[in-house]
Amino acid sequence: MSISERQKEERALRKERILSGALTVFKTKGLDGATMDEIAAESGFGKATLYYYFPSKEDVFCGILDRGWTQLWESLEEDIHSDTGPRETFINILIKIAKKAQQNRNEYEFMFNAPKAISNIDDSDQDWKSYQHQLYAILKGLLDDGISQGQFPKLDSNLMFKAIGGLFVGLIFMGEKNKDITGGDIEKLLNQLITDPTQP
Amino acid sequence: MSISERQKEERALRKERILSGALTVFKTKGLDGATMDEIAAESGFGKATLYYYFPSKEDVFCGILDRGWTQLWESLEEDIHSDTGPRETFINILIKIAKKAQQNRNEYEFMFNAPKAISNIDDSDQDWKSYQHQLYAILKGLLDDGISQGQFPKLDSNLMFKAIGGLFVGLIFMGEKNKDITGGDIEKLLNQLITDPTQP
DNA sequence: CTAAATTTCGACTCAATAGTCGAATATTAA
DNA sequence: TTAATATTCGACTATTGAGTCGAAATTTAG
Numbered sequence: 046m047s048i049s050e051r052q053k054e055e056r057a058l059r060k061e062r063i064l065s066g067a068l069t070v071f072k073t074k075g076l077d078g079a080t081m082d083e084i085a086a087e088s089g090f091g092k093a094t095l096y097y098y099f100p101s102k103e104d105v106f107c108g109i110l111d112r113g114w115t116q117l118w119e120s121l122e123e124d125i126h127s128d129t130g131p132r133e134t135f136i137n138i139l140i141k142i143a144k145k146a147q148q149n150r151n152e153y154e155f156m157f158n159a160p161k162a163i164s165n166i167d168d169s170d171q172d173w174k175s176y177q178h179q180l181y182a183i184l185k186g187l188l189d190d191g192i193s194q195g196q197f198p199k200l201d202s203n204l205m206f207k208a209i210g211g212l213f214v215g216l217i218f219m220g221e222k223n224k225d226i227t228g229g230d231i232e233k234l235l236n237q238l239i240t241d242p243t244q245p
Numbered sequence: 246m247s248i249s250e251r252q253k254e255e256r257a258l259r260k261e262r263i264l265s266g267a268l269t270v271f272k273t274k275g276l277d278g279a280t281m282d283e284i285a286a287e288s289g290f291g292k293a294t295l296y297y298y299f300p301s302k303e304d305v306f307c308g309i310l311d312r313g314w315t316q317l318w319e320s321l322e323e324d325i326h327s328d329t330g331p332r333e334t335f336i337n338i339l340i341k342i343a344k345k346a347q348q349n350r351n352e353y354e355f356m357f358n359a360p361k362a363i364s365n366i367d368d369s370d371q372d373w374k375s376y377q378h379q380l381y382a383i384l385k386g387l388l389d390d391g392i393s394q395g396q397f398p399k400l401d402s403n404l405m406f407k408a409i410g411g412l413f414v415g416l417i418f419m420g421e422k423n424k425d426i427t428g429g430d431i432e433k434l435l436n437q438l439i440t441d442p443t444q445p
Numbered sequence: 446c447t448a449a450a451t452t453t454c455g456a457c458t459c460a461a462t463a464g465t466c467g468a469a470t471a472t473t474a475a
Numbered sequence: 476t477t478a479a480t481a482t483t484c485g486a487c488t489a490t491t492g493a494g495t496c497g498a499a500a501t502t503t504a505g
Binding site for chain 2: 076077198200201203204205207208209210211212213214215216219220226230233234237238
């Protein structure tokens with residue numbers, strides 16, 4: 046008899062629990078400050094048990110990114126495939142990301158910042174990377190389309206992309222509080238940045 | 246006979262050399278990936294010699310921040326005390342920082358990003374922190390003044406500050422290349438973000 | 446119930462690295 | 476020259492933390 050469905054689910058649930066614990070520890074101790082012992086304690090397992098579910102610390106790390114980027118990608122698909130114009134789609138996507146990021150701030154801060162801190166020989170095809178690249182490609186495409194349709198200011202799209210990305214990250218992750226920023230705020234500032242003053 | 250002026254200078258020069266080497270290693274290996282042995286090798290000293298100049302790894306780290314923020318603060322003083330209006334002063338300061346940051350990208354990336362990664366019991370009065378806070382306070386003040394004078398959009402200044410800070414960091418540190426961004430680009434995007442459309 | 450499979454974990458190994466020590470070398474002042 | 480002072484450093488220590496091991500506990504299936 047092979048493993049039952051319930052067993053699979055419980056196993057997945059335990060993995061989730063470990064990832065959550067890891068996220069908590071990463072948040073308080075930083076990426077390198079976090080130890081497997083602490084993650085084990087935080088998630089309520091013995092250290093050796095962690096290695097029964099994840100082959101290495103790095104895999105715990107990537108597990109968080111995988112889960113996060115996959116979920117984000119899936120939750121955005123309807124917006125991506127909607128047939129609104131580039132500008133509206135672009136803004137909708139960013140606002141949706143912002144909302145999710147504020148609901149799960151730790152996770153998203155990790156997703157957006159942690160990858161920079163990796164120096165490992167990282168040629169391997171991580172799932173999360175492809176999702177991240179896909180998302181960035183979509184956004185970049187919308188930006189290009191929007192610019193060529195005169196919906197955005199006529200500026201180099203790479204530059205715009207950096208600027209918007211920075212603004213976005215700044216709004217959501219700068220400072221400690223996260224209560225003061227509404228979807229409306231983000232929309233307002235995005236509009237401010239991407240409204241072409243030469244258009245009526 | 247106490248130590249001569251030249252001796253002091255040479256000692257300071259050796260400290261500089263160590264800080265530069267440290268910056269190089271930090272850049273390639275990351276903050277926690279960098280070891281004192283590597284920093285020693287990179288800067289051309291034996292490890293023990295490093296400890297003759299800096300009491301700990303953390304002090305090397307803070308040495309970089311101290312030097313950077315102090316120099317930045319000093320180089321900005323004339324702009325800060327100029328009597329141009331808040332908007333112009335604000336933009337001048339940001340453009341000057343951007344220029345310096347692009348000339349010494351490693352150093353400034355470190356200055357802007359490294360502090361987040363510190364989790365140490367950091368109550369101690371680090372010089373660099375006061376410079377950083379002063380600079381942020383000045384910028385925040387200019388923003389407040391500018392808003393109340395109608396030179397900026399009427400938005401919450403904390404929000405604006407986050408947005409501008411993010412945009413700035415995004416423009417300068419996102420991606421790998423740093424050649425494509427001119428002072429003009431930065432000015433253009435800043436203007437885009439901080440121009441009140443309701444004003445003539 | 447019993448045997449196989451799954452899950453758990455404390456104790457151990459082993460490598461990496463921050464920081465120290467004491468001796469050697471170089472510089473300065475008289 | 477010579478003694479004091481400043482500088483250099485390789486080898487050593489001590490700690491920390493990732494990953495392993497083997498045995499114990501629990502669950503599942505017949």
